Amino acid sequence: MNAPLKSSPLRDDISRARKIISPFIHQTPVLTSSALNELSGALLFFKCENFQKAGAFKFRGASHAILTLPEAQHAKGVATHSSGNHAQALALAARNLGIKAYIVMPENAPRIKVEAVISYGGEVTFCQPTLLDREATLREVIKKTAAVEIHPYNNYTIIAGQASAAAELFGEVETPDCLVVPVGGGGLLSGSILSTRYFSPKTKVYGAEPLMANDAWQSFQKKEFIPSQNPQTIADGLRTSLGSKTFPIIMGGAEDILTAGEETIIQAMFLIWERMKIVVEPSAAVPLAVILENPGIFKGKKTGVILSGGNVDLLKLPWLDNRSFNKH
Amino acid sequence: MNAPLKSSPLRDDISRARKIISPFIHQTPVLTSSALNELSGALLFFKCENFQKAGAFKFRGASHAILTLPEAQHAKGVATHSSGNHAQALALAARNLGIKAYIVMPENAPRIKVEAVISYGGEVTFCQPTLLDREATLREVIKKTAAVEIHPYNNYTIIAGQASAAAELFGEVETPDCLVVPVGGGGLLSGSILSTRYFSPKTKVYGAEPLMANDAWQSFQKKEFIPSQNPQTIADGLRTSLGSKTFPIIMGGAEDILTAGEETIIQAMFLIWERMKIVVEPSAAVPLAVILENPGIFKGKKTGVILSGGNVDLLKLPWLDNRSFNKH
Numbered sequence: 001m002n003a004p005l006k007s008s009p010l011r012d013d014i015s016r017a018r019k020i021i022s023p024f025i026h027q028t029p030v031l032t033s034s035a036l037n038e039l040s041g042a043l044l045f046f047k048c049e050n051f052q053k054a055g056a057f058k059f060r061g062a063s064h065a066i067l068t069l070p071e072a073q074h075a076k077g078v079a080t081h082s083s084g085n086h087a088q089a090l091a092l093a094a095r096n097l098g099i100k101a102y103i104v105m106p107e108n109a110p111r112i113k114v115e116a117v118i119s120y121g122g123e124v125t126f127c128q129p130t131l132l133d134r135e136a137t138l139r140e141v142i143k144k145t146a147a148v149e150i151h152p153y154n155n156y157t158i159i160a161g162q163a164s165a166a167a168e169l170f171g172e173v174e175t176p177d178c179l180v181v182p183v184g185g186g187g188l189l190s191g192s193i194l195s196t197r198y199f200s201p202k203t204k205v206y207g208a209e210p211l212m213a214n215d216a217w218q219s220f221q222k223k224e225f226i227p228s229q230n231p232q233t234i235a236d237g238l239r240t241s242l243g244s245k246t247f248p249i250i251m252g253g254a255e256d257i258l259t260a261g262e263e264t265i266i267q268a269m270f271l272i273w274e275r276m277k278i279v280v281e282p283s284a285a286v287p288l289a290v291i292l293e294n295p296g297i298f299k300g301k302k303t304g305v306i307l308s309g310g311n312v313d314l315l316k317l318p319w320l321d322n323r324s325f326n327k328h
Numbered sequence: 329m330n331a332p333l334k335s336s337p338l339r340d341d342i343s344r345a346r347k348i349i350s351p352f353i354h355q356t357p358v359l360t361s362s363a364l365n366e367l368s369g370a371l372l373f374f375k376c377e378n379f380q381k382a383g384a385f386k387f388r389g390a391s392h393a394i395l396t397l398p399e400a401q402h403a404k405g406v407a408t409h410s411s412g413n414h415a416q417a418l419a420l421a422a423r424n425l426g427i428k429a430y431i432v433m434p435e436n437a438p439r440i441k442v443e444a445v446i447s448y449g450g451e452v453t454f455c456q457p458t459l460l461d462r463e464a465t466l467r468e469v470i471k472k473t474a475a476v477e478i479h480p481y482n483n484y485t486i487i488a489g490q491a492s493a494a495a496e497l498f499g500e501v502e503t504p505d506c507l508v509v510p511v512g513g514g515g516l517l518s519g520s521i522l523s524t525r526y527f528s529p530k531t532k533v534y535g536a537e538p539l540m541a542n543d544a545w546q547s548f549q550k551k552e553f554i555p556s557q558n559p560q561t562i563a564d565g566l567r568t569s570l571g572s573k574t575f576p577i578i579m580g581g582a583e584d585i586l587t588a589g590e591e592t593i594i595q596a597m598f599l600i601w602e603r604m605k606i607v608v609e610p611s612a613a614v615p616l617a618v619i620l621e622n623p624g625i626f627k628g629k630k631t632g633v634i635l636s637g638g639n640v641d642l643l644k645l646p647w648l649d650n651r652s653f654n655k656h
Contacts, residue, residue: 029357031379050605051359270642277378277638279605310605314598315647 002068005156008249009163009191011198017160018167021063024096026052028165030172035275040291042298045176046272047169050280050310054120056237057165057188057308058089058152064161065150066093074099079147081127081134083109084237085309086152091122102147104138106130112313153187154243163191169304170200177301180287182308183207183216183257184238186246192306193253203304204255206297208287210235211259216242220250220257234262234318237283237309258297260289266318268292272307281312330396333484336577337491337519339526345488346495349391352424354380356493358500363603368619370626373504374600375497378608378638382448384565385493385516385636386417386480392489393478394421402427407475409455409462411437412565413637414480419450430475432466434458440641481515482571491519497632498528505629508615510636511535511544511585512566514574520634521581531632532583534625536615538563539587544570548578548585562590562646565611565637586625588617594646596620600635609640 002020005013028048036044049057066078077100080090087103094101103122105114106129117124127137142149151158165188166179179196183189189207196203209216213231219242228241242250250257260268269285272278284307291298291305330348333341356376364372377385394406405428408418415431422429431450433442434457445452455465470477479486493516494507507524511517517535524531537544541559547570556569570578578585588596597613600606612635619626619633 055605273607273642277383277607279601279607314601314645317642317645319643320648 009160056085061158061161062089091120153185166192166195190249258290337488384413389486389489390417390421419448481513494520494523518577586618
C-alpha cells in the first residue's frame with residue numbers, strides 16, 4: 001500500500017518511489033561532452049533533468065506525492081506556494097490523476113511561470129511577494145478547500161521522489177567518484193545523498209550553491225541551521241533555505257558544500273548551451289560552475305552532475321544583460 | 329577497400345558508409361515531445377544531429393570523405409570553401425586522422441565560425457565574400473598544396489555519409505509515414521531520399537526550405553535546375569543552390585518540397601528550444617516550420633524530422649532582434 005512517508009526514506013522507500021513514478025516520468029538521458037571534459041579536467045556525466053516533464057527534477061517528487069496521496073484526499077486536492085518549478089510540477093502531476101492543484105504564487109512571479117502552471121491545469125491564487133503573505137494565503141486556500149499542503153522540499157515523500165534521479169544515474173554510470181548536485185531547499189541534495197548511501201556508497205556527494213546564496217554552505221560549516229537572507233543570485237531555484245528534514249540528511253551525508261560566483265555560474269550555463277546544445281536554467285549550471293572553480297577536487301574524477309532543470313525565459317538570457325560577461 | 333564513390337550511392341554504399349564512420353560519429357538520439365505533437369497534430373520523431381560532433385550532420389559526410397581518402401592523398405590534405413558547418417566538420421574529421429584541412433572562408437564570416445574551424449585544426453585562408461572569389465581562392469590553395477577538394481554536398485561520398493542519419497532513424501522508428509529534411513545544397517535531402525528508398529520505402533520524404541530561399545522548390549516544380557539568387561533568410565545553412573548530383577536524386581525521390589516563412593521558422597526554432605530544451609540553429613527548425621504551415625499533410629502522421637544542427641551564436645538569437653516576433 002502506497003502512502004506518504006513519515007520518516008527519512010530508507011532504501012526500499014526509494015526503490016518503491018522509483019517504481020511508482022516510473023510510468024509517469026521521463027527516464028532522462030545521461031549525456032557526456034568531450035569539450036567540457038577537456039575544459040574541466042574531469043570526466044563528467046550529466047543527468048538531464050532539464051528534459052524531465054514540466055522541465056525539472058521537481059516532477060519526480062511531485063509525482064511521488066500525488067501517487068501516494070490517500071484516496072480520501074483525491075477529491076480535495078493538493079496545495080503549495082511556489083513561484084518556481086515545484087508549482088508547475090505539482091500542477092502537472094496532479095492533472096495526470098485528475099486531482100486539483102491549488103498554487104499560491106506571488107503577484108510579481110514571471111508571467112511565463114504563471115502561464116505554465118495554468119496550462120497544466122493548476123488553480124492560481126496570487127499573494128503579496130513576501131514569505132509571510134505566501135504562507136498566510138496558502139493557509140486560507142487550504143482552509144477553504146481542505147487541500148493538503150505538498151511542501152516543495154521539506155517532505156520525505158518529495159525527498160524520496162527526488163532521490164530517483166541519482167538512483168537512475170547510478171544505473172547507467174557505475175560508481176562515480178563524485179556526484180555534484182545543486183542545493184536550494186535541499187530536496188534534491190538530500191534525496192541524492194540517500195540514493196548514494198544505498199546504491200553507490202563509495203561516491204562522494206557535493207552540494208553546489210551560489211556564493212551569493214551560501215546559506216547551506218554556512219549551515220554546513222557551522223553545523224547549525226542558518227537561513228537564507230534575501231539572496232541576490234541569478235540561480236533563482238537556489239534562493240531558498242534548507243528545511244528541518246533536509247538539513248540533517250545533508251549534515252549526515254554531504255562530503256562538502258561548494259560555492260561558485262555569479263560570473264562562473266553564467267559562464268557554466270553558457271558553456272552547457274554552447275557545447276552540449278541543451279537548454280538549462282541558471283540553477284542547473286551551478287554544479288559545473290563549482291567544478292570549474294574547484295579543479296583540484298575533480299581533476300581526473302568520474303563525476304556525476306545533475307542538470308536540475310531547463311525552465312528559463314528565452315527572451316531574458318543572462319549573458320545578454322551582463323556587461324562584464326564577454327565570452328566573445 | 330574503401331574509396332570515394334563515383335556514382336550515386338547504392339544500398340551497400342550507404343551500409344558501408346555507416347559502418348566506416350560509426351566509430352567516429354555520435355549515434356545521435358531520437359527525441360519526442362508531447363507538447364510539439366499536440367501543437368502540430370503529428371507524431372514527431374526528432375533525429376538530433378544538433379548533438380553530432382562539430383554540431384551538425386555535416387560531420388557524417390565529412391568523416392566519410394576523410395575515411396575513404398586514398399592513402400596517397402593523406403599527406404597532401406583536403407580543401408573546401410565554406411562559411412558554415414561543413415568547414416568545421418571537415419576540419420575536425422581531418423584532424424581525427426592527422427590530415428591537413430585547408431578551409432577558404434569569406435572575410436566577413438562570423439568570428440565564432442572562424443574560431444571553431446581554427447580550434448579544430450583547420451588552416452583558414454580568407455577571401456572576398458563572393459562565390460567567384462571563394463572558388464578562385466580555393467583553386468589557388470589547391471594549386472599550392474595539392475589538397476583534394478571536398479565539396480560540401482555535390483559529392484557522392486558526402487551524400488552517402490549524410491544518408492546515415494536517416495538510416496539510423498529508421499533503425500529506431502519503424503516505417504514513419506513521412507520524413508522531413510531541410511534542403512540547401514541537397515546533400516542531406518538526397519542522402520535521406522536514398523536511405524528511405526533502401527531502408528524504409530513506404531516513407532514519403534519532404535524537403536523543407538525557407539520561402540525566402542525557395543530555389544529547390546522552384547527547381548522541383550519546373551523540373552529544371554534554378555539557382556538560388558541572393559536569398560535573404562535567417563536559415564543560413566539553406567541559402568545554397570542544389571548541385572548537379574543532388575538535384576536528380578531529389579527529382580527522382582522527393583514527395584514534395586515545402587516552404588515556410590521567416591516568422592514561422594523563428595517560431596519553430598523558439599518552440600524547439602522552449603519545449604524540447606535543446607539548442608538548434610535556424611536551418612534545423614525549417615522542417616518543424618513547414619509542418620506547422622502544412623497541418624493537413626502531417627495530421628496524425630508518424631513523422632521523422634532531422635534536426636540538422638545546433639551551431640548558433642548564443643549572443644544573437646533571432647527572437648531578440650525580431651520586433652514582430654512577440655511570442656510573449
